[in-house]
Amino acid sequence: xxxxxxxxxxxxxxxxxxxxxxxxxxxxxxxxxxxxxxxxxxxxxxxxxxxxxxxxxxxxxxxxxxxxxxxxxxxxxxxxxxxxxxxxxxxxxxxxxxxxxxxxxxxxxxxxxxxxxxxxxxxxxxxxxxxxxxxxxxxxxxxxxxxxxxxxxxxxxxxxxxxxxxxxxxxxxxxxxxxxxxxxxxxxxxxxxxxxxxxxxxxxxxxxxxxxxxxxxxxxxxxxxxxxxxxxxxxxxxxxxxxxxxxxxxxxxxxxxxxx
Ligand SMILES: CC(C)(COP(=O)(O)OP(=O)(O)OC[C@H]1O[C@@H](n2cnc3c(N)ncnc32)[C@H](O)[C@@H]1OP(=O)(O)O)[C@@H](O)C(=O)NCCC(=O)NCCSC(=O)CCC(=O)c1ccccc1C(=O)O
Numbered sequence: 456x457x458x459x460x461x462x463x464x465x466x467x468x469x470x471x472x473x474x475x476x477x478x479x480x481x482x483x484x485x486x487x488x489x490x491x492x493x494x495x496x497x498x499x500x501x502x503x504x505x506x507x508x509x510x511x512x513x514x515x516x517x518x519x520x521x522x523x524x525x526x527x528x529x530x531x532x533x534x535x536x537x538x539x540x541x542x543x544x545x546x547x548x549x550x551x552x553x554x555x556x557x558x559x560x561x562x563x564x565x566x567x568x569x570x571x572x573x574x575x576x577x578x579x580x581x582x583x584x585x586x587x588x589x590x591x592x593x594x595x596x597x598x599x600x601x602x603x604x605x606x607x608x609x610x611x612x613x614x615x616x617x618x619x620x621x622x623x624x625x626x627x628x629x630x631x632x633x634x635x636x637x638x639x640x641x642x643x644x645x646x647x648x649x650x651x652x653x654x655x656x657x658x659x660x661x662x663x664x665x666x667x668x669x670x671x672x673x674x675x676x677x678x679x680x681x682x683x684x685x686x687x688x689x690x691x692x693x694x695x696x697x698x699x700x701x702x703x704x705x706x707x708x709x710x711x712x713x714x715x
Contacts, residue, residue, distance in 0.1 A: 460487040462512070463494045468505045468654045470498035477513025480561055482522035485532020488543045495546035495554075505661075506653045507550055508646060509573055510557035511566075514639075517556065517582070520564025523591065523702050529690055535683040536690060540565065544598055545676065547572045548669050551662035553653050557646050558582045558624070559639060564591070568599035571606060574665060576633040577649060578624035579642045584632055585621040590708060592698025596686055597679020602672055607631050 460483070462473040472494045474481040483491070498507045511517040521530065521538060530537030547554055547569070556562070556573035564587045570576050578584075588594040594616070604612040607630045614620070624636035637645045653661070689695050694713040701708035 456493045458490045461490045461494060465504055468503065469508060469650045470504045471508045473510050473512050474518050475512040479522055480516035480519040481511035482519045484522040484525040485530055485538055488539050492539065492542050492546045495550050499550040505658055506552055506650045507554045508557050509554060514559055516561040517558040518566030518569055519561050520566045523699055535687050541679055541683065544572055553661060555646060555649060559642060563587055568595050571603060572598055577646050578627055578633040578636045579639040580624055580636060581639050582624035583621045584627045585619060586616050587619050589616065590619045590698060591702050592695030594686060596682020597675050601675045601678055605672060
């Protein structure tokens with residue numbers, strides 16, 4: 456597959472996958488998800504690769520989630536909601552090698568969920584984490600909510616989803632959402648150091664450790680499949696469309712009348 460929305464680079468045992476849509480803060484559309492799935496599968500089974508880094512181009516964002524200009528209601532691609540997100544999430548989890556999120560700038564909405572699903576998160580001081588679903592008429596009914604609760608604790612996960620606040624890299628470390636935060640100028644050096652340390656380790660032990668930890672939360676993919684059917688119906692409602700329209704029109708959404 457040739458890539459238009461992402462970049463793929465493999466060097467010295469490290470595969471770097473970069474979402475390359477800086478004009479929309481690395482928001483993803485259906486094509487982006489397809490390319491990411493392909494790239495993760497490629498990195499997963501290429502023997503020379505021992506660690507995968509996921510990042511975003513341009514320095515302003517890791518990813519801001521679903522491309523709001525690419526939908527009103529359903530997205531246009533494969534998958535229950537027109538984005539093969541469940542396959543993308545599975546591709547990250549099923550890569551039998553550590554996956555590191557290199558986060559500079561915004562990791563928002565589905566972008567925050569992508570970082571969450573990576574095994575490790577290295578944040579720059581400029582990193583900003585948060586969910587926006589309830590502000591824009593969306594929600595991840597699987598890993599983004601249920602797994603988030605496991606990673607940062609139920610109270611924090613509920614706060615993150617219910618208030619849609621933004622959290623700095625330092626706060627993300629305190630919450631357990633990121634492993635470490637470093638000045639932006641040291642981000643690449645830090646990522647390189649973590650990759651080198653991982654590459655010294657037994658690849659089979661790493662794969663067993665990752666899959667073993669995954670097994671404990673594997674049932675969430677069932678919740679996700681079921682919940683996405685509800686999200687598909689939700690995306691068809693005026694309530695959800697109001698969230699998307701408000702974002703595009705750069706105004707606050709008016710959800711009051713849906714509180715029935
Ligand atoms: C990230 C912001 C807070 C940044 O704000 P600000 O600094 O003021 O910059 P802006 O002017 O807003 O943005 C700059 C520029 O980028 C465009 N842009 C930013 N984000 C997006 C986007 N997601 N889609 C399209 N375009 C985007 C923005 O329009 C500007 O362009 P101009 O041409 O200059 O005007 C702020 O941008 C922000 O809050 N962004 C919104 C993020 C958002 O709504 N994301 C979608 C969330 S819903 C989602 O991700 C769907 C997927 C999902 O949640 C899900 C559902 C079901 C199962 C699984 C999942 C999952 O895992 O993802």
